[in-house]
Amino acid sequence: MAYINANLAERELELIENTTFKGAGYEKVRNIFLFSCYTGLSYIDIKELMTNQMVLGNDENYWLFTKRAKTNEIVKIPLLPKARAIIEKYSDEMAHHPGGKLLPVLSNQKTNSYLKVITKACNIHKNITFHDARHTFATTVTLSNGVPIETVSKLLGHTKLTTTQIYARVLEKKIGEDMQNLMDVFAAKEKLNENSILPIREHRASI
Template sequence: MFSIERLNQVRDIFLFSCYTGLAYVDAKKLKRSEIEKGIDGKLWIHTYRQKTDSLSRIPLLPTALSIIQKYEHHPQCIADDLLLPVISNQKMNAYLKEIAEVCGIDELLTFHIARHTFATTVTLNNGVSIETVAKMMRHSSIKTTQIYAKVLDHKISDDMEVLRGKLSIT
């Protein structure tokens, strides 16, 4: 928790994108009406990506859902029928830089890192198939998703352990 409210808001919106994979422009335009019950009876985002004008359907993970609930009564969200009070990309990235400094993060922190985090850390490294990730992110080709898919050694180790179990004769 930061003592400066604008940093808390930027952190929340960044984390929302980490758990949904939405690009900045898509998070900014996301309407309340674009949250619907999905095939599983749980809440999903149903929105058209601005870049590709293709329908993106993303199940809401608990962290993303709690962020939505936090801003449910925010004046900007109510006035503009938006899900989140997203500021300009330039300010968002400037404040993310400030957050990185406060937290001792030496890497350049930009909003696009959230989308990358969704693809790698949140989904692929937790066993979600690359095809599912590509579909949620609305990549037209698996090759685009593979750019995000730097597989970590622990994931390789886990996958091979499963294979060892299947191949061993007991």
């Protein structure tokens, strides 16, 4: 099984979304990271995005039509509202960009450096890099919310479904761990009741 990096839980994702930073650089890195969380695109694929790659689809929603730098695989991604809001936030700034880029992406080194500060400020105790946004999209944003694995595979630009299935196995492992923790809580409560001086009286319903 391939190694899977860390991903953000839903609560951690919300913490980053709801934290504001005084420095414009930190705000940009936070927003571009969130854009990756809601599109599944990697750092380099976001950096290379051009304004003409955002297209109004037949469904009246905006899509991104792009190609993965890593595999040359064509990817078509419907824009979730939170991802589109980030594009709109920087639309005026990027309108004056001579290269026609869609978003203001800082260098990879600076991005990951700022990201460490951002996660620390949000009290997230994980070693999060920009690439973990892609894992967050796969697990927390899509698979956890019932998006079929075949669709997630297409959105991520995977050439094989087995690559995407790794994320599903990670989710199953997490669910198993959470349920085991719940069993432990129930067992501890039961033990506490057994050792209690006053036994819990059985309640009989009158209906």
